[in-house]
Amino acid sequence: MALLWGGGEPGEVRPGPKPGLSVDVIVEAAIEVADTEGMAALSMRRVGERLGRTGMALYTYVPGKAELIDLMYDRALAELPAEYDVGAGWRPAVASWAGHLLRFYLRHPWMLQVSQARPVAGPNEFAVLEGLVAILRGTGLGPRRVRGVVALLFDFVRGAARTCAETGAADGERRRARSLLLEQAAPGFTARFPMVTWAEPAADEPAGETFTLGLHVLLDGVEAAVRET
Amino acid sequence: MALLWGGGEPGEVRPGPKPGLSVDVIVEAAIEVADTEGMAALSMRRVGERLGRTGMALYTYVPGKAELIDLMYDRALAELPAEYDVGAGWRPAVASWAGHLLRFYLRHPWMLQVSQARPVAGPNEFAVLEGLVAILRGTGLGPRRVRGVVALLFDFVRGAARTCAETGAADGERRRARSLLLEQAAPGFTARFPMVTWAEPAADEPAGETFTLGLHVLLDGVEAAVRET
DNA sequence: GGACAATTCTTTACGTCATAAGGGTATCAG
């Protein structure tokens, strides 16, 4: 809470040993663990290890693991641009925003595993939101519609990132393995699910195509909403 | 895997004590635990307890917790309709599909916490997908576009459900508490994030409005795609 | 300089978790 919005305040001089760590250092180390080893590997002990300390030492700085995760989440989002150039129109700006966010999630797939049920969002998260709302406000849509579109865009990009990150959509090898598993487990699959079979991606389909197509549909919907306004 | 697609096969007679449990009974108990106590409470021990057995007894039937969760996931989806009436057109059918799925997630919020990175999906999951693809195929869209729309719809409904389930969007009380927290943590918030402030929901805004608006935008986008075809 | 209080860390401990593995008992087939 206070840690999330407090920023790097200069520590006032107090009795006791000089601190060997700081919140920032701990958060950075935790992000590194999550980035390199995944969320499942993130433990207080693991982070402590990376800093040459015990896991318990971290509790001097952060009240608990949940709070550490909140801090990590917001800190990682600082990577993203806060503003977008709408000179070429809102559509390319939104597409740019979505592309940045997708690639961000693919660099930090652990982000997708952090619960949205946090007590409060942090400054960087709000900055990302601010950038998108600023673009959409320029379409002339009212706050209610903007909210709907914002939710849609976030959900979409998160979903697309999740698909890529978790199912290895970019990996034809893995996809083939999955199809094989399915064949073995479910003989007669094609007859049972003819529609799904029809919609199956081809083996050589470019990786990001579903994202591109989905975004196109979504932006067309936004355009229709703008016209209705 | 085999358990997922095997169904309730009549147990062949084998030496050894008569089984006191079955996969189905275990999965049902596990779903009950998740429904009533949340995903965090789901442990082999907890499920075993509910069945008057130890947690270890479950391993006779399922290879591990991950597999149990896969089974739960697919089993829960059996609740949903597999087919939709497109007599009134594809739009109401999709809206009906989305509404069913949203309400389903709200009844079983733990579903949203299950990783999509599973080795293979089960029969009920495919049935839900089959129903949606069948509707969308009726629009005349090709398989590639249908895939994009399908992804979008799933992401959207999941995201909307997550927002409701995790942030208590239906709960004005909780929302006010969050605003208060934000005020305290971030003085000058309004000046720093003017766009976000502009887009803030009113205190008395109906709960499901963002979902309705988002779906409308999305369906307009689908309509545009259909026209392009 | 010493006493006191506060602080930074380590260590020990606890309860919880998933699951490996051994052992006792029940059942079936020959």
Add this chain to the structure above:
DNA sequence: CTGATACCCTTATGACGTAAAGAATTGTCC
């Protein structure tokens, strides 16, 4: 009846988050 198999319980292990006690370090005040 014997041998093999299966259903469970029990014991154990390693991992987790975190409570709490203790040792060492530092700052302030007299």
